[in-house]
Amino acid sequence: MTGLVIYCDGTCEPNPGEGGWGFVVYRDGIEIHSEYGAADPSTNNIMEMTGALMALRWVAAAGKTISGSTPRLLCDSQYVVKGCNEWRHSWKRKGWKRGGPNAKLKNSVIANLELWKELDDVLTSVPITLEWVKGHAGILGNERADELAEMGRLGALASCPDDMLAAIRQQLAVPA
DSSP states (O other), X not given: OOXXXXXXXXXXXXXXXXXXXXXXXXXXXXXXXXXXXXXXXXXXXXXXXXXXXXXXXXXXXXXXXXXXOOOEEEESOHHHHHIIIIIHHHHXXXXXXXXXXXXXXXXXXXXXXXXXXXXXXXXXXXXXOEEXXXXXXXXXXXXXXXXXXXXXXXXHHHTSOXXXXXXXXXXXXXXX
16 A cells, blocks of 8 residues: 555444544555544445545545545445446536436436535536446455544434434344
């Protein structure tokens, strides 16, 4: 891991339910920064997107302090990677619709539109391409981002009212 490498992740259990996001920053293989947070209620996709958004905001805020390094942002969510690298450009051209103004698609509405717009704003000022990385494959940075996202989710659970926690535990105990 040379240069500036950032891993982001999100989690939600149950989905939808209590969610957490996290990201970790490495410079030449050494962890230099990490953050995590939570949202309740949320979904897995929203938490994955939030992890990427917060990482990109960190890059934008760090600005000149990271100069000389083109950062890499790695994410284990194909939804986020393809959405940021491919889909958002087309959606934006079509007025933030999936099929354009004359679309006959049943579902031309873009899920999580406000988050996609926020990601687009940051990616416009911080031109970076997200890279996909296989999740739960023992990759140090991805495992660390996953751990941070889980810490965020557990923080959300800790702030849940007891009756909501009981309902969550009941849901988790039901076999799939």
